[in-house]
Amino acid sequence: EAGVTQSPTHLIKTRGQQVTLRCSPISGHTSVYWYQQALGLGLQFLLWYDEGEERNRGNFPPRFSGRQFPNYSSELNVNALELEDSALYLCASSFDKITQYFGPGTRLTVL
């Protein structure tokens, strides 16, 4: 069974630019979660999507947004990039809304 996949693997952007990260959940999983893991910090919850709807969001500004498509894949968009947005962005999926399985992540560097 294929795991959670994310693209791209790495990304370099400059301040003020916009970025879109993509995630495909495990087949049969309807929930997708997004996390930010900055250097030296724990995983910070960003967004939760289930059945195409945003169910919850963490303590992040509105320039962090996303959506979930009918096939349950998801995008995370970050506008007006700032230096402190440099981090590993992790996507996780779940079929029971309890146990989450993580993808390999996208490492974003903002210069």
Next chain:
Amino acid sequence: GQNIDQPTEMTATEGAIVQINCTYQTSGFNGLFWYQQHAGEAPTFLSYNVLDGLEEKGRFSSFLSRSKGYSYLLLKELQMKDSASYLCAVGDSGAGSYQLTFGKGTKLSVIP
């Protein structure tokens, strides 16, 4: 809100046993999770406790006491490949939502 505490770093010897503790405070407890994360990689699921007691899975065991807001991950017969960060996470079902709140992780170094 949630507050999760775990030691920042631990060192143990190959073949030994190590216990990683986690204490938490949460408003709507919906289970406690342990994840393993090797440097530069994604977290991988290790265990899930929702009831008090010990769950054993091979060399790894996880314990939960809900009344004390306390959990530990026990790793036996340590191997060099067990060097990684171990993340304690609490499932929170407050306000009808479901999300995990993670601790900052315990970096375990296994030495020969």
